[in-house]
Amino acid sequence: MTMLKEGRPTAPQAVNEADSAPATVTGNRALMLEEALIFEIGSTDTTGVDFAEAPKVASRLGNLARTDGIGLPGLSEQETVRHYTRLSRQNYAIDLGLFPLGSCTMKHNPRLNEKVARMPGFADLHPLAPQSTVQGALAVIHELAQWLVTLTGMHSVAMSPKAGAHGELCGLLAIRSALEARGDARSVILVPESAHGTNPATAAFCGYKVEDIPATPDGRVDLEALKARLGPDVAAVMITNPNTCGLFEREMKTISDAVHAAGAFVYCDGANFNAIVGRVRPGDLGVDAMHINLHKTFSTPHGGGGPGSGPVVLSEALTPFAPLPFVEKQGDRFVLVEEETVEDHHASSFGRMVAFHGQMGMFTRALTYILSHGADGLRQVASDAVLNANYILRSLDDVLDAPFGGSGPCMHEALFSDKGLAEGFTTLDIAKGLIDEGFHPMTMYFPLVVHGAMLVEPTETESKAALDQFILALRSLAERAKAGDEALKGAPYFAPRRRLDETLAARKPVLTWTEGALAQAAE
Amino acid sequence: MIDNVIPARAGMTKQENNMRYLPLTDTDRQDMLSVIGASSVDDLFVDVPAEARLSDKIAGLPDHASELAVERHMAALARKNLSAGEAPFFLGAGAYRHHVPASVDHLIQRGEFLTAYTPYQPEIAQGTLQVLFEFQTQVARLLGCDVANASMYDGSTACWEAIGMARRITKRGKAILSSGLHPHYVSVANTMAKFTGDALVHQAPTLDAATDIDALIAGIDKDTSCVVVQYPDILGRIADLTPLADAAHAAGALLVAVVTEPVALGAIKAPGHMGADIVVGEGQSIGVGLQFGGPYLGLFGCKQKYVRQMPGRLCGETVDAAGKRGFVLTLSTREQHIRREKATSNICTNSGLCALAFSIHMTLLGERGLRELATLNHGLAVQAADRLRQVPGVTLLNDSFFNEFTLVLSKDARDVVRNLADRGVLGGVSLGRLFPDASEIGHGLVVAVTETVTVEDIETLAKALEEELA
Numbered sequence: 001m002t003m004l005k006e007g008r009p010t011a012p013q014a015v016n017e018a019d020s021a022p023a024t025v026t027g028n029r030a031l032m033l034e035e036a037l038i039f040e041i042g043s044t045d046t047t048g049v050d051f052a053e054a055p056k057v058a059s060r061l062g063n064l065a066r067t068d069g070i071g072l073p074g075l076s077e078q079e080t081v082r083h084y085t086r087l088s089r090q091n092y093a094i095d096l097g098l099f100p101l102g103s104c105t106m107k108h109n110p111r112l113n114e115k116v117a118r119m120p121g122f123a124d125l126h127p128l129a130p131q132s133t134v135q136g137a138l139a140v141i142h143e144l145a146q147w148l149v150t151l152t153g154m155h156s157v158a159m160s161p162k163a164g165a166h167g168e169l170c171g172l173l174a175i176r177s178a179l180e181a182r183g184d185a186r187s188v189i190l191v192p193e194s195a196h197g198t199n200p201a202t203a204a205f206c207g208y209k210v211e212d213i214p215a216t217p218d219g220r221v222d223l224e225a226l227k228a229r230l231g232p233d234v235a236a237v238m239i240t241n242p243n244t245c246g247l248f249e250r251e252m253k254t255i256s257d258a259v260h261a262a263g264a265f266v267y268c269d270g271a272n273f274n275a276i277v278g279r280v281r282p283g284d285l286g287v288d289a290m291h292i293n294l295h296k297t298f299s300t301p302h303g304g305g306g307p308g309s310g311p312v313v314l315s316e317a318l319t320p321f322a323p324l325p326f327v328e329k330q331g332d333r334f335v336l337v338e339e340e341t342v343e344d345h346h347a348s349s350f351g352r353m354v355a356f357h358g359q360m361g362m363f364t365r366a367l368t369y370i371l372s373h374g375a376d377g378l379r380q381v382a383s384d385a386v387l388n389a390n391y392i393l394r395s396l397d398d399v400l401d402a403p404f405g406g407s408g409p410c411m412h413e414a415l416f417s418d419k420g421l422a423e424g425f426t427t428l429d430i431a432k433g434l435i436d437e438g439f440h441p442m443t444m445y446f447p448l449v450v451h452g453a454m455l456v457e458p459t460e461t462e463s464k465a466a467l468d469q470f471i472l473a474l475r476s477l478a479e480r481a482k483a484g485d486e487a488l489k490g491a492p493y494f495a496p497r498r499r500l501d502e503t504l505a506a507r508k509p510v511l512t513w514t515e516g517a518l519a520q521a522a523e
Numbered sequence: 524m525i526d527n528v529i530p531a532r533a534g535m536t537k538q539e540n541n542m543r544y545l546p547l548t549d550t551d552r553q554d555m556l557s558v559i560g561a562s563s564v565d566d567l568f569v570d571v572p573a574e575a576r577l578s579d580k581i582a583g584l585p586d587h588a589s590e591l592a593v594e595r596h597m598a599a600l601a602r603k604n605l606s607a608g609e610a611p612f613f614l615g616a617g618a619y620r621h622h623v624p625a626s627v628d629h630l631i632q633r634g635e636f637l638t639a640y641t642p643y644q645p646e647i648a649q650g651t652l653q654v655l656f657e658f659q660t661q662v663a664r665l666l667g668c669d670v671a672n673a674s675m676y677d678g679s680t681a682c683w684e685a686i687g688m689a690r691r692i693t694k695r696g697k698a699i700l701s702s703g704l705h706p707h708y709v710s711v712a713n714t715m716a717k718f719t720g721d722a723l724v725h726q727a728p729t730l731d732a733a734t735d736i737d738a739l740i741a742g743i744d745k746d747t748s749c750v751v752v753q754y755p756d757i758l759g760r761i762a763d764l765t766p767l768a769d770a771a772h773a774a775g776a777l778l779v780a781v782v783t784e785p786v787a788l789g790a791i792k793a794p795g796h797m798g799a800d801i802v803v804g805e806g807q808s809i810g811v812g813l814q815f816g817g818p819y820l821g822l823f824g825c826k827q828k829y830v831r832q833m834p835g836r837l838c839g840e841t842v843d844a845a846g847k848r849g850f851v852l853t854l855s856t857r858e859q860h861i862r863r864e865k866a867t868s869n870i871c872t873n874s875g876l877c878a879l880a881f882s883i884h885m886t887l888l889g890e891r892g893l894r895e896l897a898t899l900n901h902g903l904a905v906q907a908a909d910r911l912r913q914v915p916g917v918t919l920l921n922d923s924f925f926n927e928f929t930l931v932l933s934k935d936a937r938d939v940v941r942n943l944a945d946r947g948v949l950g951g952v953s954l955g956r957l958f959p960d961a962s963e964i965g966h967g968l969v970v971a972v973t974e975t976v977t978v979e980d981i982e983t984l985a986k987a988l989e990e991e992l993a
Binding site: 035046052056072073080092094108115124128130135137147163168203205247250252253284301303304306350354359371373376390391432496509512513 | 551556560568574575580583587590599603604616617620634635636640644650661670677705717718790791817818830843845854863868870871872879889896902921945949955
């Protein structure tokens with residue numbers, strides 16, 4: 001036998017760019033791996049977990065033993081790791097690149113926060129553990145509360161709301177309780193047209209009639225129209241500041257004064273607090289209640305749709321009505337005030353909003369983030385967030401229509417419209433084109449007051465180099481959409497999926513897996 | 524005002540004014556300002572009224588701190604707690620300690636899951652969307668429902684959303700809440716009912732081996748929108764829900780079942796299979812962990828015919844422009860971002876990452892693993908109940924239970940729980956803490972026993988109880 005001396009080829013042959021890539025038998029394309037559903041690859045007899053043998057006992061389940069096949073497929077640990085790792089690679093994420101979703105504040109999520117949240121002293125605590133055994137956890141809630149109150153210039157904070165919309169509910173319930181306490185039944189809440197959808201939904205949930213307030217041509221609340229509408233039937237005004245057009249409501253204090261003079265309250269949607277943290281205190285602007293999205297301004301991860309956390313800072317007038325439970329410092333001890341002790345000194349509370357104490361796992365992360373930044377760093381957060389947004393606004397306002405660009409600087413997000421795009425081209429085409437360029441699209445078609453809105457929020461954690469690359473991409477797409485480049489209408493080309501048929505999904509919803517369900521729906 | 528303040532970091536570079544998460548340099552800032560045409564960042568804040576503009580950082584707060592300093596501070600706070608793993612641990616009552624396989628936490632920390640947003644751009648969110656579709660299917664099957672949504676905040680908020688949904692479906696406003704429903708869930712529903720106008724009927728439980736199903740059936744009338752019943756209930760009792768479902772349906776009302784310990788459904792019949800129209804739950808015990816009460820995971824399932832009245836996000840299957848299977852958020856005309864004040868709920872952000880953790884853990888278990896886990900929980904709970912009932916001064920309330928039962932003690936259980944904690948034993952949840960207004964049940968102690976409990980732990984609790992009750 002002789003050894004072969006030829007070896008393997010070490011230099012590629014020249015590629016003809018016109019060649020189309022051949023199909024593969026698996027449907028995979030190298031690192032782009034298709035992944036079937038667990039119901040197609042798993043089996044109810046497979047498990048990736050093993051347990052000690054159960055003690056032999058006579059069942060105490062009455063006659064209720066479950067005898068049906070539940071239909072839950074299992075995978076081995078290795079298959080499980082592979083399944084979810086493959087799926088993860090079909091997601092865009094902040095860890096991959098700039099994620100300029102306006103109003104969502106997709107900033108870097110520091111990993112120290114994850115490490116801290118997982119310390120057993122926080123993660124492995126039962127919510128009903130005796131208070132003597134959870135003094136450190138109560139201290140975290142108290143310390144974070146102190147920061148939030150100080151940063152906002154408010155009187156107190158309700159920590160338990162689970163997300164921003166839940167915080168809105170908390171604020172409106174406090175307002176309604178305060179009004180009822182003075183025997184003042186009011187029925188209307190005023191909401192600007194540009195508001196997040198959660199605002200009118202929350203107001204309606206609390207039993208209020210929702211009325212729109214119009215905007216001025218420069219994208220702000222129409223003060224005169226608001227004043228004209230105020231009256232004895234108006235319970236509150238819900239204002240987002242900075243607003244969803246990325247603009248500061250210059251007349252905020254005047255608005256608050258007018259609202260208070262009419263006997264109503266000011267709710268501020270704090271989704272955009274990132275723009276002003278350390279530079280403006282909402283308490284100085286006459287706000288009565290404002291939720292803070294810890295998953296936005298204070299960088300707890302969005303996790304593909306939650307969990308969030310929405311503490312609500314309150315004015316002195318609303319503080320007595322704050323929900324249970326809350327943490328108080330009594331001497332050296334931290335005390336959780338809940339139903340058992342509420343009568344003593346918090347009898348006006350409107351009650352409980354959640355089973356336990358709110359999003360502790362988000363509190364540890366947010367406090368870690370806040371301590372890392374400190375007072376100086378948090379102020380710099382707002383400065384850099386606003387600087388980055390203005391840099392994008394002024395780098396693109398020659399190719400994209402900036403409807404409020406003439407009225408001065410924006411805050412933390414830059415707003416463009418679809419004005420000037422070629423006939424038949426839309427904001428959606430630009431958004432999908434951004435996907436091919438390696439970016440998550442901006443918020444699109446919101447706020448509703450701007451046609452084909454594109455709301456770009458870069459956040460402070462992007463470098464200038466990252467911003468420049470994004471500007472290059474968006475400029476190119478704007479030029480293509482204005483020139484009527486038909487290829488853009490097919491984007492994205494390089495994502496795991498092309499544009500998806502949402503109409504089909506809604507017409508005959510397939511919400512759970514059964515063999516062949518989609519084929520039936522499509523018929 | 525901040526306790527344990529961290530001193531300002533020595534050696535901070537004043538000129539650069541940077542901390543580690545902020546990448547811009549002062550040179551970048553100057554270059555960008557010149558593109559913008561502003562002379563300073565302060566000029567960008569001109570729209571803020573001068574009297575509200577802060578000229579410098581807020582006084583009295585510490586400056587930025589190193590990763591090491593912050594970790595040290597937080598670790599010191601963590602050490603002031605007695606974590607569940609450090610003590611014989613028997614707490615339940617709506618939050619359960621289970622072993623979560625290491626791969627679950629590893630996978631949810633992949634940045635593509637952790638740092639993604641709600642999947643509004645489906646072409647680059649198929650990972651999250653497929654997980655949600657699998658999650659919805661797992662939850663529907665576990666609860667015995669036709670469909671399930673992509674999660675709610677937690678069990679308690681899912682419960683009041685179910686009450687609201689029943690009101691919309693039946694156009695009636697009276698909900699009957701079982702005395703066995705978790706009192707915090709009752710509190711949440713009471714809070715909401717003050718503002719929605721629902722009339723809620725509820726009584727505190729009595730220390731009785733039988734559930735209140737007969738009383739619930741007797742209370743149903745033509746104004747009843749729904750009956751809300753927990754299974755297993757707050758005292759750990761379980762009963763067949765079929766007669767209750769039949770009675771509710773006969774009166775045109777719905778049955779809402781609440782499951783706070785979903786591991787139980789690996790051993791006992793699913794509420795959906797006993798006629799429940801809506802089944803909600805707390806999914807925390809699978810994959811999520813205790814976390815001092817949050818974030819948790821609201822489970823929400825119902826019959827197919829009610830799907831358009833559901834709150835929250837739904838993920839559905841579809842195809843892309845090239846004909847490949849894919850997933851999208853769907854039926855969003857129920858939701859606040861489309862329907863605004865006419866939405867079925869105001870919920871936006873939900874518990875996505877907790878749903879992922881649940882789904883991964885459930886995939887690792889599979890049906891076989893879930894059944895083994897449930898069998899192990901039940902076996903240990905039976906062992907514990909039989910051991911603890913032998914302690915003088917202790918009576919076992921339950922005839923039937925899954926992994927949680929109620930002991931009636933010869934003393935007020937609140938004091939006993941505090942004294943046990945001083946001995947380093949986390950021995951259960953007192954009914955006095957859960958129902959402060961119902962002093963007659965103050966001797967009740969709710970004890971949960973999961974696979975994390977050892978035979979030695981049971982013995983330790985028995986001995987400690989013996990001494991406390993002597």
